[in-house]
Amino acid sequence: MSTRFIRNFTLLFVLSAMLTTACTGGAGKPESTAGTGGDTATAKPEATTIAEEHDPFGRYEEPLEISIGKSLNLSDKSLPEGDTPISNQFTRYLEKRLNLKFKAYWQAGGEAYSQKVSVATASGDLPDAMVVYSYSELRKLVDAGLVEDMTDVIEQYASPLVKEIYAAGDHAATKAATFGGRVMAIPASQGLGDSMYMMFIRQDWLDKLGLQAPTTLEELEHVIAEFLDKNPGNVKDQIGLPAYSLFGMTNNFPTLNPIFASYGAFPTNWVKDKDGNVMSGLIAPETRESLAKLREMYAAGLIDKEFALRKDVLEPIISNRTGVFFGPWWMGFNPLNQSMQNDPEAQWKAYLAPLGKDGKYNTHVQSPSSMFYVVKKGYKHPEAIMKLVNVQTENEQGLDPDADMDLGVDWVNEPLRAPVDFPDSIEKDAEKVIKALNNELPVDQLTSKQKRIYESWLKTKDNPTSDIAAWSEAFSYVVGGGQLLQPQLNKVPSLYYGETNTMVTKGAALGKLQQEVFNKIIMGSAPIEAFDQFVNDWKKQGGDEITAEVAELLQP
Template sequence: MKVNKSVWGFLAIIFILLLVACSNEETATDKEETDNSTTKSTEPADPFGKYEETITIAIGQEVDPSDTSLQDGDTPLDNQYTRHVMENLNIEVEHAFTASPSNYDQKVSLAIASNDLPDAMVVGPVELRQMVEADQIADLTEVYENYASPAIKEIIDSSNGVALDSVTFDGKIMALPNSQAGADGVHNLWIRQDWLDKLGLEPPETIEELKEVAKAFVEQDPDGNGADDTIGLAGPDTSNKLYANFIESTNNLYGFDGIFSALHAYPGYWLEGDDGSPVYGSILPETKEALEVLREMYSEGLIDPEMGVREDSGESIISGNTGMFFGPFWMPYGPLTDAVKTNPDANWQSYALPLDSNGEYTPHLSTTTTQFVVVRKDYEHPEAAMKILNNLLANESEFDPSIGGPGYYPLRLVYAPADEMEVTTVALREVLAGTKQPEDFYDMPAYKLLKSDVDTIFDVKLEPYDNMAIQYWDIENHLGQWTRAYSALVGTAPLVDTEINGVKSLIYSQTKTMEDRWVNLKKLEDETFLKIIMGTEPLDSFDQFVEDWKQQGGEQITNEVAEAVQ
């Protein structure tokens, strides 16, 4: 068939146009890929980069109403920390909600249940898993890889995978984990040394001696005011626990951790049983024995009679009514600063006591990772949370805790090498003794406060430099520096000077059945044990608790823990 030449010409033109269009499309695609590649390679993410325009981040924050450390004119939202974040990063911090320590977890749970999350907040492992399963939070894999500072990555890597494993779900990093000093998990015995001296007593090395000291503190008027108003041993308030547990293994204030551990009881921890299989410490005979000891102490008036209903046990320490309590090394950051300001003669000293029947110190030990920053799924600047954390670690030595405690820093997580406080204590001792100079410790960036510590120690420590009694400190010269130095040289000293035969939990995270059952099981445990100690239930109710615990999911959970350990 003969085709008209004009038709061939028309078809040829169409063909040429199609070739040009395809060529242009390929060129545009290549150019776009080249541009993207260029952007990624020539403009790397800056962990400390300041935004050109101010951005806002609305956070949930714990605010302790009893904390009076803020300087005049400052507020929980306008203080040295929030101003620093604004000046360095151009990030304006807002509050989506605030809550007291006793109500913070409840506020977080309400936010999760209502799907009304702040842009970012600090949560625990239970809440993290809930939000991952509800698909409420952002995948922070690229944020961590691109924006985490080298120092934070170094500290997290030092956890041997524990920190990142705790936030990794299906291969994605779903939160920013903390990694902290191991000292946070050991709860020393803090004692009014001036009371011991006045009554001619020694620090109690055994449980029996602890009872004797508590009895003397209650009955012999150690504060000398002629009133029957002293407390031998503090107990947990409504914000704290009878003992730390595998989910919350650090920083338990005013609990009885030291008494349980001295009796080889580790309630709340997963231990290796006699047959090698996991067993929950709260259901073992040693825990029942410890509860009996505490029950006797409470009935004899040796423990705070308002235990469990008192809103803040720290108030009785600040007022000078309490003689002993259990707490971590950093208690000068807690009530002890106000206690010494109220009474400069309150000589609080820290001891790795009581010991077990073999004369050994056997505390439970914590995991390095306990808290996490999560970011709302649709928040447009997820890297802002990482930058805020980088900023704290890099500049923490600039802040003065005496004009606002570190809890006011937005989205604060603790980042520290596992041995941070022990290294600090030894360094300060060497500088005070003159065997080393401050500059010998300058090139240790992971120990973020060490340079400031060694540079300022002579501003607050008076001679004799090897005596840590309160009268040999110049607190008024710089209260913030005193707080840090006292935490190291008094709070951490027992951990440096004592051989610690610590006990770890087999796991520090939840299993599948725990997600549904653990809240009720923990409530059963807490209520039963508190009632036993306070005498409102007989000691043998412990046996019924064990049976109920097993039947209500404990046995299934134990099997899951065994699988997880394997």
């Protein structure tokens, strides 16, 4: 996840997490390579650039106006007076460079945006282009024959940088947008680091109690118990581990994923059973073991007693009422920036813990793509959206010296937004910055972004609140991103990331069943044996059908 995207993403994460919770064994956040499209004939784009016909950055001779479905961050107030989400410094640059103009066919934020997409799909009344934020939405558009085939557009107009990014992920992003052998959207490509959760802990609390950072689950239980008993932060109403979700594929935080993973359980993944057959990790024996342990921890007060009901899930972290939680690498951006402002003496550190029995830190990883640019079927200039993506990607990577964008210009300024980034982008930046800090790499070999992070760390590491924005970015990359470089990290991909027909029709009901049963087991209102009945019910109520569909899709 890019820095610019993170700055505004956290205000929307609760909605996203609700959509991505792995209640259906991988169906929660559909990210697939499977599916068959409807009518995918492509309208040939006219050659109207002043450069060669297939120039990825060719400027149109006449202004080209594109109607878009615009996703808004309703809480963002960063645009200067007079600017709007579709008329601002970046869109003016796009007009200058490509001669593109944009008008809002409709615009909405949060859940209302998804509703707009659903209505547009049902009615067939689409803007020229928009971004869809799930495979499910893309699939519906393709099945209805409403979007352009982008196969040739990507081949002919994607910039060398965009093609390099897709290739770096073994073309998994374009495969995710492929239906019946044709690429039906321009896929985003996201860093895998966002889905790898780690432990954030108050180092100053550990030091005050003379404790070492925990590495095993047993040690973690001891540390939480000591925090609660000794209250080293002298805070009111301290809680144990906070948990917005039990598990989730990406950006579900705070979460309990690492505890499941320490038992070898990956509820969001499709895995192999002991006989080599595909199964949902949701119903694996290791998931049962994990629930039994979480039940013990909850009874001992080591997990937030209100985890299933708490609405403001970040409040205990922001107000420093907890000294440990699990989240992705970028927690410096939010909520730890607010934690530091409330307690400038707080010293947060990140660790890969708890380790599994094999001594490794096992973690699932998300699909490389879950967002897609779609173009209305019959639109004359589908290549214009590819050019837009090319320019945005250059700008995001800091490779466009002519963009002349102010530092504060970020994704809310872009007319359509789904980042195209290297799968290991976070690790690359973190590694170079850390090497420079350790005098293992000359500073002049850093990119402009990496140099900014390097300088921000030197400036704020001893006084974070002197420039909390600079500290947020530096901490996230150096402390959080640095953990993604550790040798004990073991990435466990899912066998399948997509959505099947039965997931569409029965996934929500299965998710509700899972949530109710798992919460009851953890909170002690149902015995651990309830998991066995859950497995039977899950299978009968659609799980077996879904498993058969996934197994068929995985056939060579």
